[in-house]
Amino acid sequence: MQKRKDFIWKMGGQQGEGIESCGEIMATILAKEGYSLYSQRLFASRIKGGHTTFALRIALEQIMTVGESIDFLVALDQETVDMHGKEVREGGYIICDSKVNPDFSKYEGEPITCLAVPITETAMKQGSLLMRNIVALGMSVALLGFDKAPFRTAIAARFAKKAEDVIDKNLNAFEDGYKLIVEKRGEGDVDTLPVPEPKDQMFLLGNEALALGAIAAGSRFMASYPITPASEVMEYMIKKMDHIGATVVQTEDEIAACMTAMGGVYAGVRGFTCTSGPGLSLMAESLSMASMAELPMLVIDVQRSGPSTGMATKVETSDINAACHNAHGDYANIVISPTSIEECFYEIQKAFNLAEMYQCPVIFMPDLQQGLNKQSVPSFDLNRVPIERGKLMKEEDLPALERPHYFKRFELTEDGISPRTIPGMKNGMFLSTGLEHNEEGKPAEAPTMHVSQTDKRLRKLSTVAEVYEPFLNNAKHDECDVLVIGIASSRGAIEEAAAELEAEGVKVNHLQLRLIKPFPKEQLMPFYEKAKKVVICEQNATAQLADIFRINMPNKCKLHSCLKYDGNPFTATYVKKAIKEVL
Known part of the structure; x- marks a missing residue:
């Protein structure tokens, strides 16, 4: 028995079989226990039917991705075995419902344990096929070596509005699932995660x-x-x-x-x-x-x-x-x-x-x-970000209007940002339409006014990157072999890939972009100039973010793309391979 840093558990079957419910119960309990979690649902664009999975990565420290190599795959059908069995790591487990006569032939000779377990039969002992997910939950708790007690409490709470016999049958299904695994491989014969310190987390x-x-x-x-x-x-x-x-x-x-x-x-x-x-x-x-x-x-x-x-x-x-x-x-x-x-x-x-x-x-x-x-x-800090309403005027500060004039809602100011009033403010009246206008909002088509108002609207954005942090800075080196720039959920995969490359002696800087428009050229330039190569990671086929860099940045020959558009998220392996190809 070994102490591990993390586990990856995945359950698969058809939509409507309670797979998400099973994963949610497990995740909710483990989050309360203090484990750091990342879950991922993959499902088809339909209400019921179609292949679906729920993956859960369970760790002691905060994690940013669901990971790649599965430790435990619980399959309610052969499709799950065929689609995801290749993701199981050496020493991992594939557990499938024996009702489907699972074919494990692909994994003969592999260092993987394959078990056919009577999930459907066990659920039917409690009178309902719907309890297969609860049987699978009991199996999973045994596989992962967790205490049963909080899960029993969670199941009882989930069905609290049902009749007493429904609660009892689900608890029995959970216990029967737990016993199935204990009988197959023995209680305690499992790698375990240490019990974490309590965390104030969501x-x-x-x-x-x-x-x-x-x-x-x-x-x-x-x-x-x-x-x-x-x-x-x-x-x-x-x-x-x-x-x-x-x-x-x-x-x-x-x-x-x-x-x-x-x-x-x-x-x-x-x-x-x-x-x-x-x-x-x-x-x-x-x-x-x-x-x-x-x-x-x-x-x-x-x-x-x-x-x-x-x-x-x-x-x-x-x-x-x-x-x-x-x-x-x-x-x-x-x-x-x-x-x-x-x-x-x-x-x-x-x-x-x-x-x-x-x-x-x-x-x-x-x-x-x-x-x-x-x-x-x-847990979120409600006071971290103060509310700022900009140049929103107070009624008592507004000068009296003289007819026929309105408030200068679109005043041509040096910074391009005009004082703002809202309806109902005395002396704050102005016109607001989609027409080009003068400073009071009245329609205006004079060439000089259109130029002035257009310049004003564009000019005001020039300071956004100065007041808003335009990217997450994970740069560790003054000069680097490669600067990796990502967007949205690619962050976790890039961070893990960068750590692996650093261990191999590659100097990697990583920026995760927040501000796309207006483009923060001035803030990016110090990192860009000191990188031998730049790789832009984005999930589209046309390199949309990289194109923005090509428009705005010099030395375009150092720019490379890591693109993924198959509908699945980035993995560290995918990002690492793309980076190594350009080094």
């Missing part, structure tokens, strides 16, 4: 962190239309709206969602909407209007595979071009991408601040891997 979805961050930022108005993989943000806001005094509007489509949220923002509240790629496309004209009207509008875009409907449950970072340029005209906006689930909470608050400070649309772009998966994170 285990949550990135989408839940986004909603919590919006609440912490003072947002009390959301208008949205459901879309995978972003719907959980709205669902969480709906659950909490009565407690926090918020209003959530589910509109008929994404255009209405964007315009409704813009109306709330115009009225003075911190409003936002949430969508994914198809919805962002529909919002293009509305966002162009928000740029012209200088409305502090926030849009969350949880990126998924495209184009069009694409693969709604698979990850990509292929909305970069759309976020930066999908609206027409000389469109002034800010584009931000968080580097982790934890940053979904903190950076969304900063995004609300930036929207009001710079009076423009902000597109906040996590990806599906962050939005739909869970991670253990330190």
Whole structure:
């Protein structure tokens, strides 16, 4: 028996078989016990049926990826064995329901233990095929060497609203599953993780962190239309709206969602909407209007595979071009991408601040891997990010207006940012439309005014990279063999790949980009200049982020891309291979 630093457990079968429920029970208990976790659901774009897995990495220190080599694969069907058996490490286990007569022939002679276990038969002893997942949970607890007691408590709590016999049958199914493994390999014959020190931590979805961050930022108005993989943000806001005094509007489509949220923002509240790629496309004209009207509008875009409907449950970072340029005209906006689930909470608050400070649309772009998966994170500090509302005027500070003049809402200021009022403020009246306008908002087509207002809208973004930290800095060297730049959920895979390369003597600097637009050239240049090679990691086929670097940075011949667009997240092995190919 050995002490391990981490385990990776994966369960697979068909959607609707309770695989996610099994994984959630296990993860919830282990998070409370103090383990650091990262979970990942892979599922098809359908309600029921189709292959699905739930993977859980269990560790003592914080982890940023679900990892690669599986220690324990629990399969409810042959498809899971065929698709994921190759991921099992030496010394690992494949456990499959004997009901499907599993074929383990591929693994004969491999240092892997393959077990056919009567999962279905054991569940039916308790009277229901639906209990296969609870049998599998008992097996998994035995496989991982954890104490049964907290899991029994969790099962009883999960079915507390059911009849007493339902609770008893599920507890019996759990115990029977536990015994199946003990009988196969003996109790205590297992590598174990040390019991961790208690941690003040949370285990949550990135989408839940986004909603919590919006609440912490003072947002009390959301208008949205459901879309995978972003719907959980709205669902969480709906659950909490009565407690926090918020209003959530589910509109008929994404255009209405964007315009409704813009109306709330115009009225003075911190409003936002949430969508994914198809919805962002529909919002293009509305966002162009928000740029012209200088409305502090926030849009969350949880990126998924495209184009069009694409693969709604698979990850990509292929909305970069759309976020930066999908609206027409000389469109002034800010584009931000968080580097982790934890940053979904903190950076969304900063995004609300930036929207009001710079009076423009902000597109906040996590990806599906962050939005739909869970991670253990330190409990959030609600006071870390203060609310900043920029040049929002107080009524008592407004000078009296003389007819026929309005308040100069679009005043031509040196920094490009004008004083802002909201409807109802005495002496704060102005016009707001999508038309080009003068300083009071009145329609104006004079060439000089259009040039002045256009320059003003663009000029105000020049200081964003000075007030907002544009990237996560993991650079360890003054000069390096390779500078790796990632975006969104690629961070964990890059960090692990960099650590492996450092151990091999390669000097690796790593920056995880947050600010995409306006591009932080000045802040990136010191790292860029001192790197022999630069590798941009992104999940799209057209190197959208790398193209932005080619437009803005010198010495383009040192730029290389690490692209992945098969719908699955980056792994350390994939990133490491791409880096070694350019060295």
